[in-house]
Amino acid sequence: MPEKQQSPTGRPRDPDVSERLIAAALEEYARTGWQSFTMQGVARRAGVGKSALYRRWTTKEELLIAGVESVALPLSETSDSGNLREDLTDAATRILHHFLDPTGWATLRISVDSTASPTMLDPFQERVTQAIRSGITAIFTHAADRGELTSDVPVRPLVESLVGSILVHVLSMPFDVRDDARQNAAAHVEPLVDVIMRAASPQPCP
Amino acid sequence: MPEKQQSPTGRPRDPDVSERLIAAALEEYARTGWQSFTMQGVARRAGVGKSALYRRWTTKEELLIAGVESVALPLSETSDSGNLREDLTDAATRILHHFLDPTGWATLRISVDSTASPTMLDPFQERVTQAIRSGITAIFTHAADRGELTSDVPVRPLVESLVGSILVHVLSMPFDVRDDARQNAAAHVEPLVDVIMRAASPQPCP
Structure with missing residues (x-):
């Protein structure tokens, strides 16, 4: 050629x-x-x-490492608006777009493939999941500093729940809904952010 | 041959x-x-x-459809102990084992592959995710009937959060932790079930 x-x-x-x-x-x-x-x-x-x-x-x-890093970098950067719900919604919206995008989907496949054959693609799994997790973990850390976060739930399972719920939401989405999800991403992630907000926030008594 | x-x-x-x-x-x-x-x-x-x-x-x-169905059937059957946390822990433990098992992992790959090329493997995606979702949805329905579930959080995002958190937990697990997860499955899913319990239960005032 x-x-x-x-x-x-x-x-x-x-x-x-x-x-x-x-x-x-x-x-x-x-x-x-x-x-x-x-x-x-x-x-x-x-x-x-x-x-x-x-x-x-x-x-x-x-x-592939270069590819994963090009995708991972923007995901690890998150907003810091001073409001937990706003920051989580922003991050969740970007993760939803990530999984709906062919390049983002590729990083999921790399992650799945590397779990199937650990010797070959071992470094990828850490990089992809680490980038997504680190951004959301930072959001929770900031919220904890502001006292917006309850102290009796550890951060890691909250991060796993939010990222995982978006992933399963995309995985179980009929193909003709994907366009709607791209255009109305905030509406798609809102119920998922609600779950995390309920689990993460101290529940004030009425 | x-x-x-x-x-x-x-x-x-x-x-x-x-x-x-x-x-x-x-x-x-x-x-x-x-x-x-x-x-x-x-x-x-x-x-x-x-x-x-x-x-x-x-x-x-x-x-592959026969394979997916053989795996999906046991996942859609859930316990009904009369206690939400107990039933969720039981279901989460089985889903964790499912994702740690090569055959369960295969159904995830089928699901990921079918999302990448919708014409080829379209029927699979529905079957796998449907089987996992239907079991947990039934658990929440029973809890709602008993009044154990708060009415202001819809069930679907709770299901997506629980299934997704287990999936991400496995996806981001270093390879040498997988044996520990198999042997101590209940300890691995407990923090994830905690998140869902906080989000799903009415929070009583002290």
Whole structure:
């Protein structure tokens, strides 16, 4: 395949090509899973020469780690509005979009595949779940500092409940509802945030 | 491959062989995912001739539906002890074991794969999630009848939170903790059930 993206030597790597390759890698993975995932398939999907791909990442694993990190970074950044419900709704909305997006879905598949065959994709599982968890954990820590959080429920199960409820919500969603979920994400996550708010907040007596 | 399990004609199908083939199908799927899943691989894993497999199920889809149903049925049956926490703990423990077991894990992969390519595996997603949800929904319905459930939180998000929290708990579990989770399942699900109990129960004033 002819190499169109780069001059033969010396020119700095084009960040657009890197981004395109990373997006293509995650889309390809979402479609194929680990077993049928190939560097060739990624290059073809991106419309980029194989040598440009191999110049950046020499193995499937390296490429996928770059992909997971590109997706994980924005998820670990959360808002700090001073209000627990508002921050959780914001984070939950972004996680919902994440799971509805092919690239976000790819990271879930990587996570599932790595649990099936631990030797091969071991580093991924930690990175993906860690990024999602760390953002929400920070939200709860801020709320605890403000006294908005009850002290008798540990944070970890709250985080697992919120992330998990969004995941199961997407997993059990009929396909024709997915567009509605994209457009009305806040309405979809509201009942799930309600559950966490009830579990997390001290219940004042009337 | 020689056919050892069945006489050429007339003999009734051996249920042991069917069970072995279904278990082999789910184990094979947990390892390969959809793309590399073959009838031949299932027959080889079960140590059964291909013709015995094709006599029972003519396509991959039919075989996987049988597999999903064999796993889903026990999950939809729940205890009714008269106590919400006890019933939820029992159901959560079984769902934890389900996700830690290769055959249960296979049904999750089927669910994830079917969300990635809706035309191919569409019927599965509904069956797996439906079986898990229906059991827990019944537990909440019984609790509501007894007045143990607050009326201002709908049941569906509670179910999504409990099932999802167990799923994320397994997904983010380091590999060497899995044995501990199998042996001390109740301790692993307790904090997750706590979250749901706080969210689901009317909070009495002291």
